[in-house]
Amino acid sequence: MRLFSPTLLAAGALLLPLLAAAQTPTDSLTAVKRRYSLFRPVPRELLRDLAPDRPGVTESPFTVDAGHFQFETALANLISSHPGRQPKQHTFRANAFVLKMGLDNRTDVQLFVDAYEWDRTFATADEPSTRNQGFGDITVRLKRNLRGNDSTESPLAVALIGFVRLPTGGRQGAGGYEYGLLLPATYALADTWNLSAQLPLRLNFDRDESQHYLQTAPSLNLDHAFRPWLTGFGELVAQHDFRSRRWQQAVNAGAMFSVGKNIQFDIGRQFALTRQADREYFVGFVVRR
Template sequence: MRFPSLLVLTALLCALPTIVSAQTTTDSLTAVKSRYSLFRPVPRELMRPLSADRPGVTESPFTVDAGHFQFETDLARHISSKPSAAPRQRTIRANAFVLKMGLSNRTDVQLFVDAYEWDRTFATADQPATRSQGFGDVTLRVKHNLLGNDSTEGPLAVGLIGFVRLPTGGQQGAGGTEYGLLLPATYALNDSWNLSAQLPVLLNFDRDESQHYLQTAPSVNLDHSFAPWLTGFVEAVAQHDFRTRRWEEAVNVGPIFFVGKNIQLDFGRHFALTRNADREYFVGLVIRR
């Protein structure tokens, strides 16, 4: 899928809540769950199905139920890249994780800790090989569901995520404070098919240039439930750096395994569609309490 089609589909999906929100009323389940908070947890029988912000780039519009916690980790990730006019690079990342805490029926807070990384840049004719390792940065995030947090509200769910990434990672980190705003949306096509999209606006930091720059990375995800314990997904991702006006595109695919109602295992492959996009393998785990 080329980027114009991806952007149009993302924009349409993310615009849907403005059309329907005026007609949406609070249903009885949402009203009941709104009585609970961090210190008065939602009863387990009222909790919504497990929904994680992984394994793909497209994040979930659903929040963690009030008073409950969710742990999500990228157990291991292998990244290979070959930027234009630059040496080939390889990165191995271990245990990048996020800890989420439900504050209310529509809001949770999240602490994201970047993985421990082993980075290697391969030698070229005029440049020696380099190696580095260490922890990455820490990110603070807030997610708020705007629509459809509980299934009785309808097939469309929309969320809003804001974050700030703190430069705690030294050489392995971004080198400066970064900010972002994400708009994820999911539409339940039927009981087994879901179409999701995400439109982010990111203010990243370039360590070499010592300056911030604007980036976006819209994505579209389609997942299908083959059984209560097995879901498969395919995701198209495009990344745009406004400095270079260049698009990088890739596809993520993989299975998701559910072990009961509160544990998820997943793994997958990130296929590069353009030369500068990374090639990745990943495996992850989600646990909810």
């Protein structure tokens, strides 16, 4: 396993100027909210707008306010491989969720629990069909906002997310420890338009080969609030496996429905643009306390 490859070093060189530029301006609201912590929650009237990481691939650069909790769940995901891929596979996941806790005004900690999953792989000329089911892995993440969590001085918000995936899921899990860094950013184009992007680096584990490999999946997301309660989004995702040097592209599209300030529902679909990309339908919701 080559951890210090030229590709990884080049990616690090790309991240450094972004991090250097992401110095957080101080405004009056930020100064006030620095007084609060996990055990001294931010008053509800000072809570920032609900900004969950779901439903798209691009994560939010905004953290959960100090002393508050947020529950995000994918109630159902139906995934099917592209007809060009052999063997074909259908996967159904139920209630993959994340529980977030705000530690201070710029940091939250997150616990991901992968869904209970049912897989069916269809028979080929050489292999019979198979069925598997079970729980997936657990992932621990830490998000640190670098700029724009509460500031009104700039339309740009940037964060850094680090995670480790624990191999707790048996055959349904990855089979080994996985690690990653994500750099999400959002730019407010107007009151009702936001442009977001994300640059991830992941060290994934291949169960069959018993080795780690490097992967990235940059994404670009555009969302628009048609009404205070209705927001639509479109997202382009390009995934690259550095072993095969092959790109896969897909487009996500969907809608988010707000119920007050602390509840959100969403529904959407992933459309495959390349032969190896999956198709997916998803629905979920978010609750903040």
